[in-house]
Amino acid sequence: MQPFLIFGLSASLGAMGELAGHERRGALDWPGRSAILGLMGAALGIRREGDFAALDALDVSVAIFEAGAPLRDYHTIETVPTAAAKRPNSRPEALRDARGRTNTTITLRDYRAGVFYGVAVQGEGLEPLCEALKKPHFTLYLGRKSCPLSAPPGAKLVQAETPEHALAHLSAPPWLCARGVPVARTLVEGATKGEVVHDRPVDRKLWHFAPRMVARRAVEIVLEAAP
Template sequence: MQPYLVFTLAANLAAMGELAGHERRGSLTWPGRSEILGLLGAALGLERGGDFSALDLLRVGVAVFDDGTLLRDYHTVETVPSAAIRRPNSRPQALAAARLRSSTTITLRDYRTDALYGVAVWGGDLAPLRDALATPHFTLYLGRKSCPLSAPPGAKIVTAAGPEEALDALVLPPWRQGETASWLMTDAEPGDTHVEQRQDQPLDRMRWHFAARRVAVRKVAIQPKGRSA
Protein backbone atom coordinates (compact mmCIF):
# COMPACT_ATOMS: atom_id res chain seq x y z
CA MET A 1 0.00 0.00 0.00
CA GLN A 2 1.22 3.50 -0.82
CA PRO A 3 -0.20 6.99 -1.40
CA TYR A 4 -1.45 8.02 -4.83
CA LEU A 5 -2.58 11.40 -6.13
CA VAL A 6 -5.61 10.88 -8.38
CA PHE A 7 -7.45 13.45 -10.49
CA THR A 8 -9.55 13.74 -13.62
CA LEU A 9 -8.87 15.55 -16.89
CA ALA A 10 -11.99 16.56 -18.81
CA ALA A 11 -12.09 18.96 -21.74
CA ASN A 12 -14.43 19.91 -24.57
CA LEU A 13 -11.38 19.96 -26.84
CA ALA A 14 -8.12 18.12 -26.21
CA ALA A 15 -4.89 17.71 -28.16
CA MET A 16 -2.37 15.04 -27.15
CA GLY A 17 0.94 15.73 -28.82
CA GLU A 18 2.16 13.70 -31.76
CA LEU A 19 5.15 14.18 -34.06
CA ALA A 20 4.64 17.74 -35.29
CA GLY A 21 5.19 18.75 -38.88
CA HIS A 22 4.56 22.09 -40.55
CA GLU A 23 1.39 21.11 -42.42
CA ARG A 24 -0.21 18.66 -39.99
CA ARG A 25 -0.24 18.27 -36.23
CA GLY A 26 -2.09 15.20 -35.11
CA SER A 27 -3.39 14.13 -31.71
CA LEU A 28 -2.95 10.84 -29.92
CA THR A 29 -5.85 9.33 -28.01
CA TRP A 30 -4.58 9.79 -24.44
CA PRO A 31 -2.22 12.23 -22.66
CA GLY A 32 1.33 11.00 -22.23
CA ARG A 33 3.84 11.44 -19.45
CA SER A 34 5.24 14.74 -20.76
CA GLU A 35 1.75 16.26 -20.93
CA ILE A 36 0.83 15.18 -17.38
CA LEU A 37 4.10 16.51 -15.94
CA GLY A 38 3.68 19.75 -17.88
CA LEU A 39 0.17 20.20 -16.48
CA LEU A 40 1.44 19.61 -12.93
CA GLY A 41 4.23 22.10 -13.56
CA ALA A 42 1.69 24.68 -14.75
CA ALA A 43 -0.34 24.15 -11.59
CA LEU A 44 2.79 24.76 -9.51
CA GLY A 45 3.72 27.84 -11.52
CA LEU A 46 6.82 26.41 -13.23
CA GLU A 47 7.95 28.04 -16.46
CA ARG A 48 9.03 25.76 -19.31
CA GLY A 49 12.68 26.29 -18.37
CA GLY A 50 12.02 25.81 -14.65
CA ASP A 51 13.20 23.07 -12.31
CA PHE A 52 11.14 19.95 -13.08
CA SER A 53 13.52 17.57 -11.29
CA ALA A 54 10.99 16.65 -8.56
CA LEU A 55 8.25 16.04 -11.12
CA ASP A 56 10.51 13.92 -13.31
CA LEU A 57 10.79 11.40 -10.44
CA LEU A 58 7.04 10.74 -10.43
CA ARG A 59 5.36 7.69 -11.88
CA VAL A 60 2.16 8.18 -13.86
CA GLY A 61 -0.83 6.06 -14.84
CA VAL A 62 -3.61 7.19 -17.19
CA ALA A 63 -7.07 5.61 -17.34
CA VAL A 64 -9.10 6.24 -20.50
CA PHE A 65 -12.80 6.83 -19.82
CA ASP A 66 -13.50 8.50 -23.16
CA ASP A 67 -10.86 9.28 -25.78
CA GLY A 68 -13.27 11.61 -27.56
CA THR A 69 -14.09 12.02 -31.22
CA LEU A 70 -11.59 13.23 -33.78
CA LEU A 71 -12.06 16.84 -34.91
CA ARG A 72 -9.85 18.29 -37.65
CA ASP A 73 -9.37 22.05 -37.86
CA TYR A 74 -8.03 23.75 -40.99
CA HIS A 75 -5.79 26.80 -40.76
CA THR A 76 -4.52 29.03 -43.53
CA VAL A 77 -0.99 30.26 -42.94
CA GLU A 78 0.63 33.03 -44.99
CA THR A 79 4.39 32.97 -45.08
CA VAL A 80 6.76 35.73 -46.19
CA PRO A 81 10.16 35.08 -47.81
CA SER A 82 12.93 36.22 -45.47
CA ALA A 83 14.46 38.21 -48.30
CA ALA A 84 11.32 40.35 -48.68
CA ILE A 85 12.13 42.60 -45.74
CA ARG A 86 14.62 42.48 -42.92
CA ARG A 87 13.47 43.00 -39.34
CA PRO A 88 9.92 44.22 -40.03
CA ASN A 89 8.19 46.11 -37.23
CA SER A 90 4.99 44.12 -37.65
CA ARG A 91 3.48 41.27 -39.61
CA PRO A 92 1.33 43.66 -41.73
CA GLN A 93 4.52 45.53 -42.70
CA ALA A 94 6.17 42.23 -43.71
CA LEU A 95 3.16 41.20 -45.78
CA ALA A 96 2.96 44.60 -47.46
CA ALA A 97 6.65 44.42 -48.36
CA ALA A 98 6.31 40.92 -49.73
CA ARG A 99 3.35 41.86 -51.96
CA LEU A 100 2.90 39.00 -54.42
CA ARG A 101 5.85 37.04 -53.10
CA SER A 102 4.03 35.66 -50.04
CA SER A 103 2.54 32.18 -50.14
CA THR A 104 -0.52 30.72 -48.42
CA THR A 105 -0.75 27.11 -47.28
CA ILE A 106 -3.36 25.06 -45.46
CA THR A 107 -2.31 23.40 -42.22
CA LEU A 108 -4.24 20.80 -40.23
CA ARG A 109 -4.72 20.57 -36.46
CA ASP A 110 -6.33 17.49 -34.91
CA TYR A 111 -8.31 17.59 -31.65
CA ARG A 112 -10.32 15.13 -29.56
CA THR A 113 -13.79 16.31 -28.45
CA ASP A 114 -15.34 15.57 -25.02
CA ALA A 115 -12.37 13.53 -23.78
CA LEU A 116 -12.22 12.22 -20.21
CA TYR A 117 -9.23 10.67 -18.44
CA GLY A 118 -8.27 9.66 -14.93
CA VAL A 119 -4.70 10.15 -13.74
CA ALA A 120 -2.80 8.48 -10.89
CA VAL A 121 0.57 9.88 -9.78
CA TRP A 122 2.86 8.36 -7.18
CA GLY A 123 6.46 8.24 -5.97
CA GLY A 124 6.99 11.79 -4.69
CA ASP A 125 5.68 14.58 -2.46
CA LEU A 126 2.01 14.58 -3.42
CA ALA A 127 0.41 17.11 -1.05
CA PRO A 128 1.83 20.22 -2.83
CA LEU A 129 0.58 18.83 -6.16
CA ARG A 130 -2.91 18.24 -4.78
CA ASP A 131 -3.03 21.79 -3.44
CA ALA A 132 -1.69 23.24 -6.69
CA LEU A 133 -4.32 21.44 -8.77
CA ALA A 134 -7.01 22.93 -6.50
CA THR A 135 -5.67 26.48 -7.02
CA PRO A 136 -3.40 26.35 -10.11
CA HIS A 137 -0.93 29.15 -10.79
CA PHE A 138 -1.40 28.96 -14.56
CA THR A 139 -4.52 27.96 -16.50
CA LEU A 140 -4.63 24.20 -16.99
CA TYR A 141 -4.97 22.92 -20.56
CA LEU A 142 -5.42 19.44 -21.98
CA GLY A 143 -2.92 20.03 -24.74
CA ARG A 144 -2.95 23.34 -26.62
CA LYS A 145 -3.99 26.66 -25.14
CA SER A 146 -7.30 26.36 -26.97
CA CYS A 147 -8.10 23.33 -24.78
CA PRO A 148 -8.82 24.47 -21.19
CA LEU A 149 -10.24 21.92 -18.77
CA SER A 150 -14.02 21.80 -18.61
CA ALA A 151 -14.12 20.73 -14.95
CA PRO A 152 -11.84 21.02 -11.88
CA PRO A 153 -9.46 18.06 -11.57
CA GLY A 154 -10.85 17.11 -8.15
CA ALA A 155 -7.42 16.01 -6.96
CA LYS A 156 -7.20 13.86 -3.84
CA ILE A 157 -4.64 11.61 -2.14
CA VAL A 158 -5.61 8.00 -1.44
CA THR A 159 -3.79 4.93 -0.17
CA ALA A 160 -4.04 1.90 -2.40
CA ALA A 161 -2.29 -1.27 -3.47
CA GLY A 162 -1.84 -0.03 -7.06
CA PRO A 163 -2.91 2.65 -9.53
CA GLU A 164 -6.01 0.73 -10.67
CA GLU A 165 -7.33 0.54 -7.11
CA ALA A 166 -6.41 4.18 -6.48
CA LEU A 167 -8.36 5.32 -9.55
CA ASP A 168 -11.54 3.84 -8.06
CA ALA A 169 -11.54 6.92 -5.79
CA LEU A 170 -11.63 9.44 -8.64
CA VAL A 171 -14.15 12.28 -8.57
CA LEU A 172 -15.69 12.47 -12.05
CA PRO A 173 -17.51 15.61 -13.24
CA PRO A 174 -21.21 15.49 -12.28
CA TRP A 175 -22.31 15.10 -15.91
CA ARG A 176 -19.96 12.13 -16.43
CA GLN A 177 -20.86 10.15 -13.30
CA GLY A 178 -21.22 6.42 -13.82
CA GLU A 179 -18.74 6.15 -16.71
CA THR A 180 -16.21 3.31 -16.80
CA ALA A 181 -12.56 3.36 -17.83
CA SER A 182 -11.67 0.44 -20.08
CA TRP A 183 -7.91 0.95 -20.43
CA LEU A 184 -5.05 1.85 -18.08
CA MET A 185 -1.61 2.93 -19.29
CA THR A 186 1.41 2.73 -16.96
CA ASP A 187 5.16 2.22 -17.21
CA ALA A 188 5.83 -1.29 -18.48
CA GLU A 189 6.97 -3.89 -15.96
CA PRO A 190 8.49 -7.35 -16.53
CA GLY A 191 5.72 -9.76 -17.41
CA ASP A 192 3.41 -7.24 -19.09
CA THR A 193 1.95 -8.82 -22.20
CA HIS A 194 0.76 -5.73 -24.12
CA VAL A 195 3.54 -3.15 -24.35
CA GLU A 196 3.68 -0.14 -26.63
CA GLN A 197 6.29 2.58 -27.15
CA ARG A 198 5.44 6.22 -26.53
CA GLN A 199 7.76 9.16 -27.32
CA ASP A 200 6.84 11.14 -24.19
CA GLN A 201 9.77 11.04 -21.76
CA PRO A 202 11.02 14.67 -21.48
CA LEU A 203 14.70 15.19 -22.27
CA ASP A 204 14.93 18.91 -23.07
CA ARG A 205 11.75 20.93 -22.58
CA MET A 206 13.13 24.08 -24.20
CA ARG A 207 14.02 22.20 -27.39
CA TRP A 208 10.98 19.89 -27.29
CA HIS A 209 13.15 16.77 -27.19
CA PHE A 210 11.59 13.55 -25.89
CA ALA A 211 12.80 9.98 -25.43
CA ALA A 212 10.91 6.74 -25.97
CA ARG A 213 9.11 5.07 -23.04
CA ARG A 214 7.73 1.54 -22.79
CA VAL A 215 4.06 1.65 -21.80
CA ALA A 216 1.94 -1.23 -20.56
CA VAL A 217 -1.65 -1.14 -21.85
CA ARG A 218 -4.00 -3.01 -19.52
CA LYS A 219 -7.68 -3.86 -19.97
CA VAL A 220 -9.54 -2.68 -16.85
CA ALA A 221 -13.02 -1.79 -15.62
CA ILE A 222 -12.71 1.28 -13.38
CA GLN A 223 -16.00 2.88 -12.36
CA PRO A 224 -15.28 5.49 -9.65
CA LYS A 225 -17.73 6.17 -6.88
CA GLY A 226 -15.51 8.70 -5.11
CA ARG A 227 -16.70 12.03 -3.78
CA SER A 228 -14.79 15.22 -3.02
CA ALA A 229 -12.60 15.03 0.07
Protein backbone atom coordinates in the same frame (compact mmCIF):
# COMPACT_ATOMS: atom_id res chain seq x y z
CA MET B 1 -0.17 0.07 0.18
CA GLN B 2 1.51 3.19 -1.18
CA PRO B 3 0.54 6.84 -1.66
CA PHE B 4 -0.95 8.02 -4.95
CA LEU B 5 -2.04 11.43 -6.16
CA ILE B 6 -5.13 11.03 -8.32
CA PHE B 7 -7.05 13.60 -10.34
CA GLY B 8 -9.39 13.79 -13.33
CA LEU B 9 -9.03 15.60 -16.63
CA SER B 10 -12.26 16.42 -18.44
CA ALA B 11 -12.60 18.77 -21.39
CA SER B 12 -14.94 19.53 -24.24
CA LEU B 13 -11.88 19.56 -26.47
CA GLY B 14 -8.47 18.02 -25.82
CA ALA B 15 -5.24 18.05 -27.84
CA MET B 16 -3.05 15.11 -26.85
CA GLY B 17 -0.18 15.70 -29.23
CA GLU B 18 1.98 13.06 -30.83
CA LEU B 19 4.74 13.76 -33.33
CA ALA B 20 4.11 17.31 -34.53
CA GLY B 21 5.20 18.10 -38.06
CA HIS B 22 4.90 21.37 -39.90
CA GLU B 23 1.72 20.42 -41.75
CA ARG B 24 0.03 18.07 -39.27
CA ARG B 25 -0.24 17.79 -35.50
CA GLY B 26 -1.81 14.51 -34.53
CA ALA B 27 -3.48 13.50 -31.28
CA LEU B 28 -3.32 10.42 -29.10
CA ASP B 29 -6.50 9.13 -27.48
CA TRP B 30 -5.06 9.86 -24.02
CA PRO B 31 -2.92 12.74 -22.61
CA GLY B 32 0.77 11.90 -22.97
CA ARG B 33 3.38 12.27 -20.27
CA SER B 34 4.54 15.67 -21.52
CA ALA B 35 0.98 17.06 -21.39
CA ILE B 36 0.41 15.84 -17.82
CA LEU B 37 3.77 17.07 -16.53
CA GLY B 38 3.13 20.43 -18.21
CA LEU B 39 -0.31 20.68 -16.61
CA MET B 40 1.12 19.87 -13.16
CA GLY B 41 3.89 22.39 -13.76
CA ALA B 42 1.29 25.03 -14.61
CA ALA B 43 -0.53 24.27 -11.36
CA LEU B 44 2.73 24.76 -9.44
CA GLY B 45 3.54 27.96 -11.32
CA ILE B 46 6.57 26.56 -13.17
CA ARG B 47 7.23 28.35 -16.45
CA ARG B 48 8.43 26.50 -19.53
CA GLU B 49 12.06 27.46 -18.89
CA GLY B 50 11.79 26.47 -15.21
CA ASP B 51 13.03 23.43 -13.30
CA PHE B 52 10.90 20.32 -14.00
CA ALA B 53 13.33 17.85 -12.43
CA ALA B 54 10.98 16.87 -9.59
CA LEU B 55 8.08 16.33 -11.99
CA ASP B 56 10.23 14.40 -14.46
CA ALA B 57 10.97 11.87 -11.69
CA LEU B 58 7.28 10.99 -11.14
CA ASP B 59 5.55 7.86 -12.41
CA VAL B 60 2.29 8.59 -14.24
CA SER B 61 -0.54 6.23 -15.23
CA VAL B 62 -3.64 7.26 -17.20
CA ALA B 63 -7.05 5.57 -17.19
CA ILE B 64 -9.22 6.20 -20.26
CA PHE B 65 -12.84 6.74 -19.20
CA GLU B 66 -13.97 8.75 -22.22
CA ALA B 67 -11.61 8.88 -25.22
CA GLY B 68 -13.99 11.23 -27.02
CA ALA B 69 -14.50 11.60 -30.75
CA PRO B 70 -11.77 12.64 -33.18
CA LEU B 71 -12.01 16.16 -34.56
CA ARG B 72 -9.78 17.78 -37.18
CA ASP B 73 -9.26 21.52 -37.56
CA TYR B 74 -7.80 23.15 -40.65
CA HIS B 75 -5.51 26.18 -40.35
CA THR B 76 -3.87 28.35 -42.96
CA ILE B 77 -0.48 29.72 -41.96
CA GLU B 78 1.71 32.30 -43.62
CA THR B 79 5.41 31.48 -43.79
CA VAL B 80 8.38 33.55 -44.90
CA PRO B 81 10.89 32.06 -47.36
CA THR B 82 14.40 31.88 -45.91
CA ALA B 83 15.73 34.15 -48.61
CA ALA B 84 13.25 36.85 -47.61
CA ALA B 85 13.76 36.65 -43.84
CA LYS B 86 16.98 38.76 -43.41
CA ARG B 87 17.36 37.89 -39.72
CA PRO B 88 14.16 39.53 -38.37
CA ASN B 89 13.62 40.16 -34.68
CA SER B 90 10.05 38.86 -34.77
CA ARG B 91 7.55 37.13 -37.03
CA PRO B 92 5.58 40.36 -37.71
CA GLU B 93 8.83 42.00 -38.76
CA ALA B 94 9.63 39.06 -41.06
CA LEU B 95 6.20 39.32 -42.67
CA ARG B 96 6.63 43.06 -43.24
CA ASP B 97 10.08 42.57 -44.77
CA ALA B 98 8.84 39.78 -47.06
CA ARG B 99 6.51 42.25 -48.86
CA GLY B 100 4.19 39.79 -50.54
CA ARG B 101 6.74 37.01 -50.96
CA THR B 102 5.16 34.84 -48.27
CA ASN B 103 3.85 31.31 -48.71
CA THR B 104 0.44 30.15 -47.46
CA THR B 105 0.01 26.52 -46.45
CA ILE B 106 -2.79 24.45 -44.90
CA THR B 107 -2.03 22.68 -41.62
CA LEU B 108 -4.07 20.00 -39.89
CA ARG B 109 -4.59 19.87 -36.12
CA ASP B 110 -6.26 16.89 -34.48
CA TYR B 111 -8.31 17.03 -31.27
CA ARG B 112 -10.51 14.72 -29.20
CA ALA B 113 -13.98 16.03 -28.34
CA GLY B 114 -15.69 15.15 -25.03
CA VAL B 115 -12.94 13.44 -23.02
CA PHE B 116 -12.42 12.32 -19.44
CA TYR B 117 -9.27 10.69 -18.05
CA GLY B 118 -8.08 9.64 -14.62
CA VAL B 119 -4.45 10.23 -13.68
CA ALA B 120 -2.53 8.41 -10.94
CA VAL B 121 0.86 9.80 -9.90
CA GLN B 122 3.52 8.14 -7.73
CA GLY B 123 6.70 9.65 -6.31
CA GLU B 124 7.96 12.40 -4.06
CA GLY B 125 6.29 15.74 -3.35
CA LEU B 126 2.70 14.64 -3.86
CA GLU B 127 1.17 16.79 -1.09
CA PRO B 128 2.20 20.22 -2.46
CA LEU B 129 1.31 19.05 -5.96
CA CYS B 130 -2.16 18.04 -4.75
CA GLU B 131 -2.70 21.47 -3.18
CA ALA B 132 -1.47 23.19 -6.34
CA LEU B 133 -3.98 21.28 -8.48
CA LYS B 134 -6.74 22.48 -6.16
CA LYS B 135 -5.58 26.11 -6.49
CA PRO B 136 -3.52 26.26 -9.70
CA HIS B 137 -1.14 29.14 -10.33
CA PHE B 138 -1.81 29.19 -14.08
CA THR B 139 -4.93 28.19 -16.01
CA LEU B 140 -4.97 24.44 -16.71
CA TYR B 141 -5.38 23.29 -20.31
CA LEU B 142 -5.66 19.84 -21.85
CA GLY B 143 -3.02 20.32 -24.52
CA ARG B 144 -3.56 23.73 -26.12
CA LYS B 145 -4.91 27.02 -24.80
CA SER B 146 -8.10 26.40 -26.76
CA CYS B 147 -8.73 23.34 -24.55
CA PRO B 148 -9.49 24.46 -20.96
CA LEU B 149 -10.66 21.88 -18.46
CA SER B 150 -14.44 21.61 -18.11
CA ALA B 151 -14.25 20.69 -14.39
CA PRO B 152 -11.72 21.05 -11.55
CA PRO B 153 -9.28 18.10 -11.42
CA GLY B 154 -10.58 17.02 -7.99
CA ALA B 155 -7.10 16.09 -6.82
CA LYS B 156 -6.77 13.89 -3.74
CA LEU B 157 -4.19 11.69 -2.02
CA VAL B 158 -5.06 8.04 -1.44
CA GLN B 159 -3.37 4.87 -0.25
CA ALA B 160 -3.66 1.92 -2.63
CA GLU B 161 -1.82 -1.10 -3.95
CA THR B 162 -1.98 -0.25 -7.66
CA PRO B 163 -2.83 2.75 -9.88
CA GLU B 164 -6.20 1.22 -10.83
CA HIS B 165 -7.12 0.69 -7.18
CA ALA B 166 -6.15 4.29 -6.46
CA LEU B 167 -8.22 5.62 -9.38
CA ALA B 168 -11.31 3.83 -8.09
CA HIS B 169 -11.46 6.67 -5.51
CA LEU B 170 -11.69 9.34 -8.23
CA SER B 171 -14.83 11.48 -8.39
CA ALA B 172 -16.37 11.91 -11.85
CA PRO B 173 -18.05 15.13 -13.03
CA PRO B 174 -21.82 14.87 -12.42
CA TRP B 175 -22.77 15.28 -16.09
CA LEU B 176 -20.80 12.16 -16.95
CA CYS B 177 -22.58 10.18 -14.26
CA ALA B 178 -25.93 11.31 -15.68
CA ARG B 179 -25.16 9.16 -18.74
CA GLY B 180 -24.34 6.13 -16.62
CA VAL B 181 -21.61 4.96 -14.28
CA PRO B 182 -18.19 5.97 -15.69
CA VAL B 183 -16.01 2.93 -16.31
CA ALA B 184 -12.41 2.80 -17.54
CA ARG B 185 -11.29 -0.39 -19.23
CA THR B 186 -7.81 0.72 -20.32
CA LEU B 187 -4.86 1.90 -18.24
CA VAL B 188 -1.84 3.40 -20.02
CA GLU B 189 1.47 3.29 -18.16
CA GLY B 190 5.20 3.24 -18.80
CA ALA B 191 6.57 -0.18 -19.72
CA THR B 192 9.68 -1.97 -20.92
CA LYS B 193 7.88 -3.14 -24.04
CA GLY B 194 4.73 -2.14 -25.84
CA GLU B 195 4.01 0.74 -28.20
CA VAL B 196 6.32 3.71 -28.75
CA VAL B 197 5.12 7.28 -28.15
CA HIS B 198 7.14 10.48 -28.34
CA ASP B 199 5.98 12.24 -25.18
CA ARG B 200 9.03 12.38 -22.90
CA PRO B 201 10.15 16.03 -22.65
CA VAL B 202 13.81 16.65 -23.48
CA ASP B 203 13.93 20.36 -24.31
CA ARG B 204 10.80 22.32 -23.43
CA LYS B 205 11.94 25.53 -25.13
CA LEU B 206 12.58 23.81 -28.45
CA TRP B 207 9.66 21.35 -28.12
CA HIS B 208 11.93 18.31 -28.38
CA PHE B 209 10.54 15.00 -27.13
CA ALA B 210 12.12 11.57 -26.80
CA PRO B 211 10.42 8.21 -27.40
CA ARG B 212 9.36 5.90 -24.60
CA MET B 213 7.50 2.62 -24.29
CA VAL B 214 3.96 2.47 -22.94
CA ALA B 215 1.60 -0.45 -22.43
CA ARG B 216 -2.20 -0.49 -22.49
CA ARG B 217 -3.45 -2.75 -19.71
CA ALA B 218 -7.01 -4.06 -19.48
CA VAL B 219 -8.68 -2.92 -16.25
CA GLU B 220 -12.15 -2.19 -14.91
CA ILE B 221 -12.34 1.00 -12.86
CA VAL B 222 -15.88 1.97 -11.82
CA LEU B 223 -16.46 5.47 -10.45
CA GLU B 224 -19.18 7.12 -8.42
CA ALA B 225 -20.68 10.55 -8.91
CA ALA B 226 -19.03 13.53 -7.28
CA PRO B 227 -20.56 14.34 -3.87
